[in-house]
Structure formats: C-alpha cells, structure tokens
Amino acid sequence: MPYRVPSRAELQDGTARMTSISIQSVSKSYGAVSVLKGLDLAIGDGEFVSFLGPSGCGKSTLLFCIAGLEEITQGRIMFDDRDVSGLAPRDRNIALVFQDYALYPHMSVRDNLAFPLRQQKVADGLVRKQVDWAAGLLGLEPLLDRSPAELSGGQRQRVAVGRAIVRNPAALLMDEPLSNLDASLRVKTRTEIKRLQRALKTTVVFVTHDQEEAMVLSDRVAVMNDGVLQQFAEPMTIYRQPANLFVAGFIGSPQMNFLAGPDVPGGQGSNRIVGVRPFDLSPAGATGDGFRLTGELALIEPAGPVHYLDVQVGETMIKGTCADPSGLAPGAAMTLEAPGHCLHVFDRDTGLRLAT
C-alpha cells in the first residue's frame, strides 16, 4: 500500500484513536417498551464483531446507541476509558454505513468520498490523498468521475464504505450494509469488507440477521434475542457449543434437530432436550457406538454436496445427511447415527446447555 492511513491528529481533530467499545448494563426503552435489557459486551480494539439475531431483537437500536443516534435509558457506553454515553454522534469519531447507502446523487463518486473530510474542513491536499487512498483500497479509481446513478449496487455500496473510512474513524458501524445486494454480490462484497477490515485494523460492529454472513466475517458474534444477549463468542464456538436452546436453533442451517422426552433413547421422563445437527447425523453403519435414532425414511432431498434425509422418529421429523443416497428409498426403515461428542444437551426448563 503506497499510502499510510493518517492519524486522527493529522486529520486536525486531535482526538486520540479509540481502541475498544465497552457496553455496560445498557438498557433502552421507548416509553413502557423495553427494547434492550441490560446488555454487557466488551468489543476489543480492531475486533470485527457482528450483532446477529431475528428481526426486532434490538440489533440496530444497540448500534445506534453506540453511535449516539439513540440515547440509552440505563448503563453506560465506554470508548476506551472514556464514557461517551452523553456525547453527540459527531463527538464519537465513528462512521456509519446503512442498508440504503444514501450517496449524494448530484455529486460525483470523488465528491461523495471527499464529503466527510470537506465537512471537517480538512486541507485540500489531505482530502485528495485520503480520497485516492480509499478509492485505491476499494477499486473505485475508474469510477471517481461518475455519478451514483451510473454505478451498480455493489459499486455504490463500495462508495458508501469508502465515504465511511476516509475520515479514519475509530470504529466503523454497519447496519445490514449488504442486504440490498443480490446473493452472489453479497458474498463477494462481504469478502471485500473482511479484507478491508484486516488491512485497516479498525474496530467494526456489523449488524446482520444472516448467520452465515456473521460467521464468515466476524472475530466474535453477539447473538441477541428480544433485547437480551444470548451468547458472545467466536463463530465456531457458537456453532459447536451453543449456550442455550435459542442459539442452538438459530445458528446452523438446516436447523439443529431437537429431541425431547420419549424420543430421546433412554430419555423418558427426563427434563433434557437433546440436539444434534443434520450434518452430524448420517446413515448408521453395521457397527458403531454412536447416538442412534431409528425411524422411517420420509424424504430424500438433494442439496448439492449432500443429500438431506428426513426420517420420522416417533413424533419428531429428524433431518440427517448423506453423500450418496443410492440404495435408500422413502418408506423404508432407517437408522441414523451421530458420534457421541456431537450431541448437545439442554435443560428443558432453563434452556441452558448442560455439560455432556
């Protein structure tokens, strides 16, 4: 990279570069409606964190609280050791990228990129350098003189990201920035965002309801439901050791199978729920001491690298997988098997994961 990212001081602000975001017992209500319920979350310097959860769980609200666009009702938000809870958005040195990129339609790409710097009255020479740097990083050089109307969705999205990073913000907050893109462009653009973040080492908070997006991009994922943090951990920890039934059911596609009561071998009368992922459950061999389930094969679904096998086990339809379904026929008896270490056991009453 020919050009070094200037420091905040060089951008004439004088604010020290932020290193971390700490959300401490943060609650947010709209009147009587409680939207965030006592969240605690510590995001490290340069970390890429996703907020993941179903629609309405409070992801955007929490992001806007970090940005200062929403006031928190209780708790505090720290940037490093500075309490920013009462600060206006412009005093927080963060950049936001939204789902609708809201580029200025009458300005060229170059002027869109330069806009945040011009607003800060940054010297012309530095504006040019910063715009060139961001354009180079995002492959926007050939497009600098176009207007937003002359760009594809993906290109517009890159301009929006470029406009967010030219100021060298201490943190980049993104709210579903890829959701206007078609599926293949989404995958391509998310790779670019990850690459960019690795190069910039900027702290990124990324809101999405797409679990694959969150897993692929993030150092850590914060899974939320109904205003409550469910689990905050590395993607594969969340996948392999979901903390509770909600996370277990939300992460992973197809969804984890759950068995309760009489359908759990030896589980009659127990208050345990056993979970097993379709990818861990395959046709049983002649021998083996794994966890076995026997039922009737209802359906074979080809899905590219695997076939899904739907097996009716007692009251429950269980999904397993196999590479090659030849010799299998719907209507026949079928035993699926999973290695013992692939089982997830939860307490039915609390929903919490139990040691296996």
Ligand SMILES: Nc1ncnc2c1ncn2[C@@H]1O[C@H](COP(=O)(O)OP(=O)(O)OP(=O)(O)O)[C@@H](O)[C@H]1O
């Ligand atoms: N101004 C408001 N007044 C009252 N309730 C609100 C207000 N803004 C948001 N809410 C409620 O707060 C909850 C959280 O909203 P939020 O936008 O944070 O959800 P989200 O997780 O970002 O969802 P989505 O994935 O749909 O964007 C929702 O139930 C929403 O209806």
Ligand SMILES: [Mg+2]
């Ligand atoms: Mg939202």
